Amino acid sequence: xxxxxxxxxxxxxxxxxxxxxPIVALPRLSRHLGGADIYVKREDVDGLGGGGNKLRKLxxxxxxxxxxxxxxVITVGGRQSNHARLTAAxxxxxGMKCELVLSRLVPIDDDDYVENGNVVLDRLxxxxxxxxxxNVSALQVAEERAATLRSQGRKVYVCPLGGSSxxxxxxxxxxxxxxxxxxxxxGIEFDHIVVPNGSGGTQAGLVAGxxxxxxxxxxxxxxxxxxxxxKAFATTCEKIGQTLALIDSSLxxxxxxxxxxxxxxxxxxxxxTDSMRRAVNLLASQEGLLLDPVYSGKAFAGLIQSxxxxxxxxxxxxxxxxxxxxxSLFAYRSTFA
Ligand SMILES: *Cc1c(COP(=O)(O)O)cnc(C)c1O
Numbered sequence: 001x002x003x004x005x006x007x008x009x010x011x012x013x014x015x016x017x018x019x020x021x022p023i024v025a026l027p028r029l030s031r032h033l034g035g036a037d038i039y040v041k042r043e044d045v046d047g048l049g050g051g052g053n054k055l056r057k058l059x060x061x062x063x064x065x066x067x068x069x070x071x072x073v074i075t076v077g078g079r080q081s082n083h084a085r086l087t088a089a090x091x092x093x094x095g096m097k098c099e100l101v102l103s104r105l106v107p108i109d110d111d112d113y114v115e116n117g118n119v120v121l122d123r124l125x126x127x128x129x130x131x132x133x134x135n136v137s138a139l140q141v142a143e144e145r146a147a148t149l150r151s152q153g154r155k156v157y158v159c160p161l162g163g164s165s166x167x168x169x170x171x172x173x174x175x176x177x178x179x180x181x182x183x184x185x186x187g188i189e190f191d192h193i194v195v196p197n198g199s200g201g202t203q204a205g206l207v208a209g210x211x212x213x214x215x216x217x218x219x220x221x222x223x224x225x226x227x228x229x230x231k232a233f234a235t236t237c238e239k240i241g242q243t244l245a246l247i248d249s250s251l252x253x254x255x256x257x258x259x260x261x262x263x264x265x266x267x268x269x270x271x272x273t274d275s276m277r278r279a280v281n282l283l284a285s286q287e288g289l290l291l292d293p294v295y296s297g298k299a300f301a302g303l304i305q306s307x308x309x310x311x312x313x314x315x316x317x318x319x320x321x322x323x324x325x326x327x328s329l330f331a332y333r334s335t336f337a
Pocket of ligand 1: 196198203295325
């Protein structure tokens, strides 16, 4: 296995973040749950656009868009997409126009869900919003819109769901390298790194980054919150392969390197579960930290379950990747009322 950190400096990158995200111990919550020592990596604290995991991907995606001379970025997502909101913020920051194709993927249609949360922010950042039904291919609508704008002379960059192209996944390769540096500096080695899995790019990038650094990739434990387990597993493996090919074609992986669980998905993407509600309430009331109802709340519920079942036992160190999504709490007001 390779033991040298991969060099990502040859990939164009827009600087959108403020340096390493802090790792913080949660002693009160760890005592409360009575098992492993729990830490969080604050991927949610960056200043731009309200912060969240999509900023790391967007550094490489917008770097690529700028290298291609793009003046407009189009992306896709659910109505309350954090990725869409951050793409709109980043476009404002770098001076590009932004259009969002937002699907009604989630069967919730109260006013909070449709107009509050991320949608308020999308509008503030100046994005054009295309509202489409859940059964239409958002990427196809985005490509058609891109073709129209190109025929008018615009240079359009289309960004995939969740920003999870291989180039976008480089953002989480860089996060893996950063957290290995933080481990070396602090002397704290993590046994497990727990992450939500939506479009799969966050987990895929982390796994690829660990493999490229010669660290066991099974430390990364994902919880699917979007696709059913089998589909999420296949998507994640595909993205790991593509990301490894991009950073070093000699690197390989096997499906046994990928740890992904399906039991926190509940009835589907964006639909609240009791264990998510409990996780969001617990982290807020014990630590003053905000999870989100769609991604990190469900993955943290998986972490809690692993501590309570003894799978993450006393003496183990577990790092949770706080991925952002705070604005969507306001879209789910009735869920927490
Ligand atoms: C998009 C998102 C995720 C999931 O990341 P993927 O790379 O799409 O798997 C997790 N948490 C939040 C808050 C997100 O917005």
